[in-house]
Amino acid sequence: MGVISNGTTLLDAGALDSGVATGAMTLIKTLTASSSANLSFVDGSSSVIFDNTYAEYVFKFYNMHPATDDKNFQFQTSVDGGSNYGVTATTTCFRAGKNEDNSTSTFGYFAADDLTQSTSYQRLDAGRTGNDADSGMSGTLQIFNPSSTTFVKHFIHDGNTHKSNNQSMHALVAGYFNTTSAIDAINFQFASGNIDSGVIKMYGIK
Amino acid sequence: MAIISNAVTIADAGAFSASLGAMVHIKTLTASSSGTLSFVHGSSSVVFNNTYPIYQFKFFDIHPATNAAEISFNVSIDTGSNYNVAKTTTCFRSYHTEDDNNATLDYVGDFDLAQGTGFQPLALNQGNAGDESAVGTLTLFNPSSTTFVKHFCFSGNNSHDANTPGAVSGFFAGYANTTSAVDAIQFKMSTGNIDAGTIKMYGIKDS
Numbered sequence: 001m002g003v004i005s006n007g008t009t010l011l012d013a014g015a016l017d018s019g020v021a022t023g024a025m026t027l028i029k030t031l032t033a034s035s036s037a038n039l040s041f042v043d044g045s046s047s048v049i050f051d052n053t054y055a056e057y058v059f060k061f062y063n064m065h066p067a068t069d070d071k072n073f074q075f076q077t078s079v080d081g082g083s084n085y086g087v088t089a090t091t092t093c094f095r096a097g098k099n100e101d102n103s104t105s106t107f108g109y110f111a112a113d114d115l116t117q118s119t120s121y122q123r124l125d126a127g128r129t130g131n132d133a134d135s136g137m138s139g140t141l142q143i144f145n146p147s148s149t150t151f152v153k154h155f156i157h158d159g160n161t162h163k164s165n166n167q168s169m170h171a172l173v174a175g176y177f178n179t180t181s182a183i184d185a186i187n188f189q190f191a192s193g194n195i196d197s198g199v200i201k202m203y204g205i206k
Numbered sequence: 207m208a209i210i211s212n213a214v215t216i217a218d219a220g221a222f223s224a225s226l227g228a229m230v231h232i233k234t235l236t237a238s239s240s241g242t243l244s245f246v247h248g249s250s251s252v253v254f255n256n257t258y259p260i261y262q263f264k265f266f267d268i269h270p271a272t273n274a275a276e277i278s279f280n281v282s283i284d285t286g287s288n289y290n291v292a293k294t295t296t297c298f299r300s301y302h303t304e305d306d307n308n309a310t311l312d313y314v315g316d317f318d319l320a321q322g323t324g325f326q327p328l329a330l331n332q333g334n335a336g337d338e339s340a341v342g343t344l345t346l347f348n349p350s351s352t353t354f355v356k357h358f359c360f361s362g363n364n365s366h367d368a369n370t371p372g373a374v375s376g377f378f379a380g381y382a383n384t385t386s387a388v389d390a391i392q393f394k395m396s397t398g399n400i401d402a403g404t405i406k407m408y409g410i411k412d413s
Contacts (some may be wrong), residue, residue, distance in 0.1 A: 152337050154341040
């Protein structure tokens with residue numbers, strides 16, 4: 001940050017941030033879906049930072065709405081700048097659900113949405129997301145230390161989905177990408193069909 | 207914050223602080239074969255009082271020196287002279303092994319406390335292979351209250367020990383059962399040193 005008047009730097013020359021508390025959570029990038037096949041955040045592309053600048057990255061999902069009914073919202077990562085999204089992962093998933101008509105309550109481990117040393121996309125909605133006009137999925141995904149070349153890459157997701165059968169589903173997904181290569185890109189999509197609408201914000205935590 | 211020159215306010219009139227963010231980094235500690243890591247109010251630039259209503263501690267790749275040990279914590283009400291506040295806590299986990307032989311969601315009674323003054327684990331059977339570690343976020347609410355007990359919530363993920371490698375997603379919560387202000391917190395492994403890892407402390411404003 002600096003104070004510049006008529007082309008002259010009055011204060012700072014860009015170094016003020018180092019001396020002034022600017023908050024620990026920094027917005028890096030916002031992507032908005034509009035009939036999008038996928039949304040990707042790639043280090044070094046479109047102003048995205050996804051390296052060792054931050055020890056933790058947080059992705060917040062706002063009303064991810066599928067073009068096709070009853071589809072999983074999911075993600076994978078890349079160790080080659082987004083050329084390939086298929087890093088081996090072992091993960092867990094459990095969920096709590098409730099139907100609007102009070103007919104069904106669900107709680108338990110959900111093996112259908114975990115991964116066992118798999119390179120598939122990881123589902124984040126523990127069921128499938130509906131595409132009624134008011135349906136969608138929102139939540140928060142944390143990825144810790146993605147640039148480490150020593151440790152596996154742990155992640156934790158906590159989100160909620162409005163399913164096509166008018167059910168509220170709370171999904172808690174966590175695990176690790178079993179690689180010691182640095183992760184430098186992440187891709188979000190529905191299992192099939194486009195992301196009709198929705199916003200993903202990427203933050204770095206200092 | 208404002209920018210004032212020769213007694214004339216050039217910009218802001220005092221409103222700049224609104225853009226500074228609610229999450230403030232307080233202190234980072236990095237382990238290197240460390241017995242403990244402690245954050246003590248008033249020591250080494252640590253603020254741990256009523257300045258913030260919520261404090262968060264983030265764990266990055268905590269690596270134990272000893273296999274099947276757990277990162278754990280306790281709090282102090284006498285600025286770190288003693289870490290032994292009574293706690294009642296809960297623990298449940300979601301566990302999935304790399305060979306797919308175990309996929310479980312269960313309460314883990316071995317890792318809870320019932321008015322125990324010992325350290326509270328924040329992981330389950332951590333592995334100490336070269337690439338194994340634990341991560342997570344511990345949130346401590348209103349530690350300076352002299353009215354209420356001190357609630358905490360933790361969620362994290364760790365690599366299970368190498369005998370049965372897998373992902374363990376741990377959820378720990380509870381309260382330190384004291385109406386005295388908590389002013390220090392200490393982390394250590396259940397046995398052996400913290401070989402490596404980083405813990406960052408944050409204060410959450412206006413919450």
